[in-house]
Amino acid sequence: MAKSKTTHVKGGATRIAIAIMAAGKGTRLKSKHPKVLHEVGGKPLLAHVITAATKVVPAQDVYAITGHEADRVRSAVAHTGVNFVLQKEQHGTGHALMVARGALERYDQVIVLSGDAPLITSQTISRLGEFHASQRAAMTILTAQLEKPTGYGRIIRKNAKSDEVLAIVEEKAATPAQKKVKEINSGFYAFEVKSLYDHIDELGSDNPHGEFYLTDMAAILRKAKERVVAVAADDPYEILGGNTRAELADIDQRLRMSKCEQLMADGVTIFYPQTCVIDTDVEIGADTVIEPFVQLLGNTRVGSESRIRSYNVIRNVTIGDKVVILPGCVMDDSSVKAGAIVGPYSRLRPGSEIGEGSHVGNFVETKKIKLGKGSKANHLTYLGDAEIGEGVNVGAGTITCNYDGVHKHKTIIEDGVFVGSDTTLVAPVRVGKGAYIGAGSCITDDVPADSLAVARGRQIVKEGWAREKREARSKTQKP
Ligand code: UD1
Ligand code: CA
Numbered sequence: 001m002a003k004s005k006t007t008h009v010k011g012g013a014t015r016i017a018i019a020i021m022a023a024g025k026g027t028r029l030k031s032k033h034p035k036v037l038h039e040v041g042g043k044p045l046l047a048h049v050i051t052a053a054t055k056v057v058p059a060q061d062v063y064a065i066t067g068h069e070a071d072r073v074r075s076a077v078a079h080t081g082v083n084f085v086l087q088k089e090q091h092g093t094g095h096a097l098m099v100a101r102g103a104l105e106r107y108d109q110v111i112v113l114s115g116d117a118p119l120i121t122s123q124t125i126s127r128l129g130e131f132h133a134s135q136r137a138a139m140t141i142l143t144a145q146l147e148k149p150t151g152y153g154r155i156i157r158k159n160a161k162s163d164e165v166l167a168i169v170e171e172k173a174a175t176p177a178q179k180k181v182k183e184i185n186s187g188f189y190a191f192e193v194k195s196l197y198d199h200i201d202e203l204g205s206d207n208p209h210g211e212f213y214l215t216d217m218a219a220i221l222r223k224a225k226e227r228v229v230a231v232a233a234d235d236p237y238e239i240l241g242g243n244t245r246a247e248l249a250d251i252d253q254r255l256r257m258s259k260c261e262q263l264m265a266d267g268v269t270i271f272y273p274q275t276c277v278i279d280t281d282v283e284i285g286a287d288t289v290i291e292p293f294v295q296l297l298g299n300t301r302v303g304s305e306s307r308i309r310s311y312n313v314i315r316n317v318t319i320g321d322k323v324v325i326l327p328g329c330v331m332d333d334s335s336v337k338a339g340a341i342v343g344p345y346s347r348l349r350p351g352s353e354i355g356e357g358s359h360v361g362n363f364v365e366t367k368k369i370k371l372g373k374g375s376k377a378n379h380l381t382y383l384g385d386a387e388i389g390e391g392v393n394v395g396a397g398t399i400t401c402n403y404d405g406v407h408k409h410k411t412i413i414e415d416g417v418f419v420g421s422d423t424t425l426v427a428p429v430r431v432g433k434g435a436y437i438g439a440g441s442c443i444t445d446d447v448p449a450d451s452l453a454v455a456r457g458r459q460i461v462k463e464g465w466a467r468e469k470r471e472a473r474s475k476t477q478k479p
Contacts, residue, residue: 016061016129017107017193018053021096022046022115023067023087028243034069036115037076038248041255042279042297045242046073048118050080055122056111056129063103064115065096092211093187094203097196107193109133112214114187117241119251124238125188131231132190138226139195139217141165142188144236151243152184153215155230163229166222168215172208183232185215186239195226255280285321303338317348320356334366337373355390372415384408385427389415395439397422414449 026035036046046064053062059081066073067087074084087099097104097112104110111129113120124142132140143155151171156178158164168185169178202220203212218228233239242248259280260273267286270276277295284290285304295313302308303321311327318335319325325336326343333350336342339357346360351368354360358371361378369383372390377383379396385408386400398419400411409427413419417431420439431437432449441455 014109014133015107016057017104017110018057018062018113019097019100019104019110020046020049020053020062020064020113020115021093022073023065023090023096025068025090029245034073036073038242040118040242040248040252041259044076045118046115047077049113049115049120050077050082052120052122052125053113054080056125063100065100091205092209093214094200094212094216097214098200098212101197104193105197110191110193110196112189112191114241116243117187117239119238119240119254120188121238124233128188128190128231135163135229136227137229138192138221139228140190141168141218141230142186142233142239143183143230144186144233144239145182146184146236147182149182149184154178154181155183155185157230165218165228165230167219170207170213170215186233187241188239195221199224386411386413388413391415392417394419395421395423399424401426
């Protein structure tokens with residue numbers, strides 16, 4: 001799959017940092033979880049913003065400003081290698097940048113992003129930085145034209161034709177005339193670091209929330225005779241923020257639809273994309289077919305020419321080429337090698353490695369197993385903590401008894417074994433190469449290679465017994 005190229009901002013010796021504001025609580029979500037950890041496209045809001053930011057500058061120049069539940073937020077994105085700044089108490093977006101002063105003062109420019117607006121692309125961030133540099137501005141605001149601008153800060157330009165901005169007016173402070181302005185503040189900015197910190201202490205908190213608004217820097221810098229300009233985003237949707245559950249759902253749908261479009265452009269057939277839930281990081285090879293109502297989640301990878309039939313929920317699974325997943329399976333943290341057939345209604349729990357060309361059938365549950373090349377477990381079976389060789393036939397109703405109430409034990413079934421139906425294998429136990437187990441056996445001891453093991457009660461036949469019973473009953477039941 002094509003990875004988008006890193007697009008570092010040009011600028012010679014200009015030192016550029018990206019600050020991501022992510023300290024807010026997210027009151028409007030009515031959630032006990034921090035806003036920036038709410039997920040869209042299968043990843044936290046903040047993770048999307050970090051992905052875009054680290055395509056523009058290296059992770060060591062990215063600063064995530066965290067505050068509300070900072071520890072949780074940090075550990076969720078620590079693997080990205082970005083820096084963190086702690087905004088212990090959250091007194092507004094302006095305050096967030098005040099707190100980051102120590103980290104940012106050694107840079108020339110800072111691009112400020114919002115941790116709750118995940119659709120921003122690296123191209124737009126780069127464009128913002130380049131426009132800012134070309135304008136020799138102190139502050140550049142990324143804006144968008146919205147049909148419904150309600151809730152956003154409005155851009156008050158010097159005049160319609162000018163790049164220059166007089167002020168940003170927040171919704172609550174806007175006059176009726178200002179509320180009619182459709183050009184809104186995206187919450188993304190580029191600043192000259194020196195201009196920002198020379199004047200940031202002039203921010204006041206005389207507003208309905210008693211907060212320091214970063215947006216007020218526009219008017220402050222303007223008053224100080226510094227240049228403040230705006231540049232409009234190409235795609236107004238890039239700036240959408242997930243402030244409410246409805247906005248999160250909207251962003252999620254946009255992300256998933258564009259993911260499907262990208263996969264289809266790469267040669268994947270998706271029959272009914274509106275019904276599929278495919279996470280942002282999923283990869284799928286060409287000529288694979290995805291049927292309606294499929295969920296492919298997390299780090300799932302699907303090879304080429306495979307078919308994922310309807311109603312599968314698949315998370316963190318590596319699926320090879322020419323695999324068929326029949327309807328109704330649930331799979332987690334597993335792998336399925338080329339040419340295998342799984343389902344319908346199979347449950348692959350973590351650590352299941354399904355070998356090349358093997359079959360796992362209906363109502364089969366697996367956990368932490370290796371199923372060798374060409375082996376089959378087609379019906380009503382539980383295989384846990386087992387190593388199963390190549391060409392093994394596991395009969396219907398086979399159970400590995402892997403748990404003794406305290407510990408888990410391993411079952412080893414070597415190549416070419418035939419396990420008869422309704423066999424229980426009491427682990428730890430080993431069945432040698434080419435052995436044969438009679439149906440209905442309870443295997444408690446190792447079975448040597450090439451032998452037959454039968455472990456069940458012998459059949460008793462009493463001829464005429466049923467007839468005699470019937471006749472005796474009909475004599476006593478006289479009317
Ligand atoms: C902000 C802008 C508004 C703009 C909108 C775009 C201000 C005052 N208003 O409003 O003009 O149209 O974004 O989406 O900036 N945060 C902190 N620390 C704080 C407060 C907030 O890090 O003390 C973070 C939040 O976690 C969030 C981001 O800053 O990621 C923006 O804050 P939010 O409260 O969502 O601002 P909006 O009301 O959306
Ligand atoms: Ca917001």
